[in-house]
Amino acid sequence: MENLCKSYRVAEKQLKVLDGLTVEFPEQSITVILGRSGCGKTTLLRVLGGFEEYDSGTLLRPPLHKMGMVFQEPRLMPWLTVWKNVIFGLPKAQVDPDRIRELINTVGLVGFENAYPAQLSGGMQQRAALARALAYDPELILMDEPFAALDHFIREAMQDELLRIFSVHKKSIIFVTHSIDEALLLGQKILVLDQGRVEQEFSLESFDYPRDILSPELIDVKKNIIKIITQRSIT
Ligand SMILES: Nc1ncnc2c1ncn2[C@@H]1O[C@H](COP(=O)(O)OP(=O)(O)O)[C@@H](O)[C@H]1O
Ligand SMILES: [Mg+2]
Numbered sequence: 370m371e372n373l374c375k376s377y378r379v380a381e382k383q384l385k386v387l388d389g390l391t392v393e394f395p396e397q398s399i400t401v402i403l404g405r406s407g408c409g410k411t412t413l414l415r416v417l418g419g420f421e422e423y424d425s426g427t428l429l430r431p432p433l434h435k436m437g438m439v440f441q442e443p444r445l446m447p448w449l450t451v452w453k454n455v456i457f458g459l460p461k462a463q464v465d466p467d468r469i470r471e472l473i474n475t476v477g478l479v480g481f482e483n484a485y486p487a488q489l490s491g492g493m494q495q496r497a498a499l500a501r502a503l504a505y506d507p508e509l510i511l512m513d514e515p516f517a518a519l520d521h522f523i524r525e526a527m528q529d530e531l532l533r534i535f536s537v538h539k540k541s542i543i544f545v546t547h548s549i550d551e552a553l554l555l556g557q558k559i560l561v562l563d564q565g566r567v568e569q570e571f572s573l574e575s576f577d578y579p580r581d582i583l584s585p586e587l588i589d590v591k592k593n594i595i596k597i598i599t600q601r602s603i604t
Contacts, residue, residue, distance in 0.1 A: 370390055370392050370416075370417075370426060370427065370428045372391055372425070372426040372427065373389070373390045373416065373423055373426030374388060374425045375387040375412060375422075375423040375424055386409040387412060387416070387423070388565030388566050389426070389566065390426070390566065392560060394417075394543060395558065396431070397541055398541060399535060399544060399555050399557050399558075400544070400557065400558045401545075401552040401556030401560065402414070402543065402544070402562055403546055403549065403552040403556075403560065403561050403594070404547065404562035405547055405563070405598065406547055408562050408564065408565070410513070411513055414543065418436060418511050435506065435508050435509070436509045437503065437505050437507035437509070437510045438502065438510070438511045439499055439502050439511070439513070440498070441513055441515060442518065443494035443497065443498040445501075446486075447486050449486075450483050450484060451482050451483070451485075451497050451500075452473070454497055454498075455469055455472065455473065455500045455501045455504050457501060458501075473500055475500070475503075476496040476497065476499055476500045477526075478493060478497060491523075492520070492523035492527070495515065495516070495519060495527065496527065496530075499515070499531075507540065508540065509540070509542075514545055514546055515544075517547070528551065528555060529579065532579060544556070549591055552594070553573070553587050553591060554579075554580055557572070557573055557574050558573070559571040561597050563597070563598060568597050569593075569594075569597050571590060571594070
């Protein structure tokens, strides 16, 4: 995207949310959008997904991108089982039971295929939502703070799971978070967003997975990020 701008009209006023973003999102890579609450992360993701109009600038997407989206909350259909939720939206002819079984296995929900969302924990529901996004076999997955509502241990397991899936399938992933640690664990590229602008980009391609975020190198990156975010938000 180049020089992309977007504002909302709220009570007769223009609220500028994206203020001239120029970003390249590499394919088959995990790009993290990091920033505090209200800085425009969800708006950016929605613009990228084509769910939201923008005011000016350029957005170029490779053609025929199949896209999946995972939200902060699972958004499952409460009246459908795990299995039916996972295949929801797939044309019948495209439902390959072996593949769906494998996906359910990947997200650790074997034995719960016939359970309803209300019978699952929040973490399990979120894993079902991840399986649903993957069932569509998207080339691009947009993830909006997908693990933010999970407790620490499930969150770690899901981050590991995402990296495992990524190592096998090499999807293009754009992952929004407000957690610096999560950004350091997952991002090959980290964009620090503040007040509608990319304050800084970090390239972490040289750090292999799984990462030790307590390593001196990553602690240095973390200090840098904290400096950028705190400096900007005081002004
Ligand atoms: N549909 C909308 N209409 C008006 N204002 C909105 C809308 N969506 C978001 N905003 C405002 O835009 C800003 C950025 O929101 P958002 O993109 O959701 O940020 P984030 O995801 O980083 O928390 C916030 O000030 C929010 O109140
Ligand atoms: Mg948001």
